[in-house]
Amino acid sequence: MTLADVIASAAKQSRPRRFKAEDYCMTGVASSQIPRNDAAVLRIAVAHLRAGGLLVYPTETSYAIGCDATNGVAVRAVFRVKERVAEKSFPLIVSSRAMAKRYVQWNTHVERLARQHWPGPLTLVLKMRNGPSPAGRRELEGVGHGVLASGMIASNGTVAFRVSSHPIARALARRLGRPLVSTSANRAGEPPCFTVLQAQQFLVHTPSREAVLFLDGGDLPEHIPSTIVDCTGGAPVVIRHGAVLL
Numbered sequence: 001m002t003l004a005d006v007i008a009s010a011a012k013q014s015r016p017r018r019f020k021a022e023d024y025c026m027t028g029v030a031s032s033q034i035p036r037n038d039a040a041v042l043r044i045a046v047a048h049l050r051a052g053g054l055l056v057y058p059t060e061t062s063y064a065i066g067c068d069a070t071n072g073v074a075v076r077a078v079f080r081v082k083e084r085v086a087e088k089s090f091p092l093i094v095s096s097r098a099m100a101k102r103y104v105q106w107n108t109h110v111e112r113l114a115r116q117h118w119p120g121p122l123t124l125v126l127k128m129r130n131g132p133s134p135a136g137r138r139e140l141e142g143v144g145h146g147v148l149a150s151g152m153i154a155s156n157g158t159v160a161f162r163v164s165s166h167p168i169a170r171a172l173a174r175r176l177g178r179p180l181v182s183t184s185a186n187r188a189g190e191p192p193c194f195t196v197l198q199a200q201q202f203l204v205h206t207p208s209r210e211a212v213l214f215l216d217g218g219d220l221p222e223h224i225p226s227t228i229v230d231c232t233g234g235a236p237v238v239i240r241h242g243a244v245l246l
Contacts, residue, residue: 041215042168042171042172042175043175045057045172045213045215046172046175046176048211048213049067049068049074049172049176049180050068050176051211052067052068052071052073052074052077052211053067053074053211053212053213054066054067054074054077054078054081054211054212054213055067055172055212055213055214055215056185056196056199056203056212056213056214056215057168057169057172057214057215057217058166058168058169058215058216058217058218058220059093059164059166059169059182060119060120060121060164060165060166060169060223060243061121061184061192061223061224061225061226061243062184062185062192062193062194062220062223062225063184063185063192063193063194063195063196063198063199063217063220064169064181064182064183064184064185065078065081065082065181065183065184065185065199065212066078066090066093066180066181066182066183067180067181068176068178068180068181069090069092069148069149069152069178069179069180069181070147070148070149070178070179071149072149072150072151074149074181075090075149075151075152075181076151078090078181078183079151081203081212082183082187082188083187083188084183084188086151087155089151089152089153089154089159089160090151090152090160090181090182090183091123091160091161091162091181091182091183091226091228092148092152092159092160092161092162092179092180092181092182093161093162093163093164093169093170093172093173093179093180093181093182094161094162094163094173094179094180095163095170095173095174096163096174097111097114097115097118097163099173099179100114100126100161100163102129103128103129103148103159103161103179104126104127104128104129104159104161105126105127105128105129106126107231109231109235109236110124110126110231110236113229113231113236114163117244118162118163119163119164119165119170120162120163120165120243120244121162121165121223121225121226121227121242121243121244122162122226122227122229122243122244123160123161123162123226123227123228123229124160124161124162124228124229124231125158125159125160125228125229125230125231125232125239126158126159126160126161126231126232127157127158127232128148128153128157128158128159148179152179152181156232158232160228161179162182162226164182166217168215168217169182184225185198185199185202185203186202187202190202192225194219194220194221194222195219195220196214196216196217199214200214223243224242224243225240225242225243226240226242226243226244227240227241227242227243227244227245227246228240228242229246
């Protein structure tokens with residue numbers, strides 16, 4: 001059975017099938033390489049995301065695990081898999097500056113950085129635009145309204161965005177039409193994963209059994225994480241040095 005067969009099977013179901021991570025390792029289901037231009041596989045993967053499933057996929061820095069950032073149930077599943085405290089929100093991938101502007105406040109500093117370094121490994125911390133109250137957000141998340149799930153927004157009302165330079169990651173966000181959770185496929189304090197096999201091994205040892213699918217983009221170069229810049233004040237401030245030098 002190929003990866004496309006597995007994803008197609010999951011996409012046909014009203015709810016994602018509950019695969020065990022160790023089954024992937026034993027059967028080698030995720031061993032197929034996904035061509036960058038394989039529109040059919042990407043389409044099926046997006047259907048899996050829309051159904052609330054989790055996805056391991058390649059980015060320009062490492063393999064990430066993510067989900068539809070507007071689906072609160074899926075977002076909470078990523079927190080469980082990562083064993084991460086709910087107070088620490090995840091960075092998100094958007095397909096373009098236009099998508100980012102739908103959610104966050106924009107200014108000349110942000111525009112300059114985005115034009116110079118997007119697509120690429122530069123994460124910008126931005127203030128959210130006015131939107132639903134926390135109670136209203138919980139009612140809307142996961143029902144197709146495009147509202148970011150509560151766990152995606154920091155307690156100070158900010159969110160972290162980037163446009164990925166990896167064609168698969170960017171295509172996923174574009175086809176999904178919403179921000180995509182993009183957190184490294186590892187536990188806090190552990191090294192990032194640069195192969196699908198490493199990501200599978202990470203998931204084998206997690207106590208959570210979520211509906212996880214893998215897009216194998218091949219072995220990735222071992223890059224350092226993205227640079228993170230806080231753009232919520234008067235001038236941008238680098239809060240994590242990384243792949244982009246500023």
